[in-house]
Amino acid sequence: MAEAADAGWGGPLEFRLLRPELVAPLSAFFRAFAQGPDRAFFHPHPMTDEVAARICAYDGRDLYYAACAAGGVVAYGLLRGWEEGFDSPSLGIAIHPEARGRGLARPFMAFLHAAAKVRGATKVRLTVYRDNQRAVELYRRLGYTFEPKNERELVGVLSL
Numbered sequence: 466m467a468e469a470a471d472a473g474w475g476g477p478l479e480f481r482l483l484r485p486e487l488v489a490p491l492s493a494f495f496r497a498f499a500q501g502p503d504r505a506f507f508h509p510h511p512m513t514d515e516v517a518a519r520i521c522a523y524d525g526r527d528l529y530y531a532a533c534a535a536g537g538v539v540a541y542g543l544l545r546g547w548e549e550g551f552d553s554p555s556l557g558i559a560i561h562p563e564a565r566g567r568g569l570a571r572p573f574m575a576f577l578h579a580a581a582k583v584r585g586a587t588k589v590r591l592t593v594y595r596d597n598q599r600a601v602e603l604y605r606r607l608g609y610t611f612e613p614k615n616e617r618e619l620v621g622v623l624s625l
């Protein structure tokens with residue numbers, strides 16, 4: 466945890482619905498992610514200050530969450546598709562480049578699955594690049610089954 470503590474993330478972990486008071490930490494997260502090594506693997510929307518503000522002001526059926534520690538956003542997760550009329554949401558997750566490898570991904574995924582189930586979903590789906598081995602392995606261990614989407618991507622589905 467040394468790097469996390471160095472980054473000021475030693476505070477207690479919280480999973481929080483994104484709200485206007487989290488605009489600045491979410492913007493900082495998006496900037497760090499957009500400069501990180503895995504930015505090409507996760508692009509649900511532009512990683513800009515404008516989008517951070519829109520997400521934190523959003524009050525519709527989709528769900529946008531952050532894992533926070535000591536005022537910073539250490540991970541971002543979304544469940545969307547309900548707003549468009551789908552029964553099963555698409556899940557997305559990204560951990561801050563400096564907060565990876567610390568076991569945050571599994572509990573945050575479990576939280577997102579629970580949030581989807583509470584909202585009435587019986588399944589979640591996601592799209593992942595085949596060469597995103599870390600993510601594919603994480604999802605496989607959580608029970609996702611995959612089908613090809615195209616040459617580069619898989620669609621994963623989990624029954625809740």
Ligand SMILES: CC(C)(COP(=O)(O)OP(=O)(O)OC[C@H]1O[C@@H](n2cnc3c(N)ncnc32)[C@H](O)[C@@H]1OP(=O)(O)O)[C@@H](O)C(=O)NCCC(=O)NCCS
Nearest residue numbers: 503506507559560565566567568569570593599600602603
């Ligand atoms: C994918 C991501 C969320 C995983 O988070 P992480 O903090 O790096 O992952 P963790 O260290 O908690 O490891 C989670 C799992 O990944 C797998 N994993 C970790 N390192 C790995 C490696 N080098 N190779 C393959 N799999 C690996 C393991 O299955 C691990 O599970 P375990 O806890 O049973 O060992 C994170 O790397 C990330 O944000 N990547 C960029 C955004 C992204 O790709 N999001 C997914 C888009 S579909």
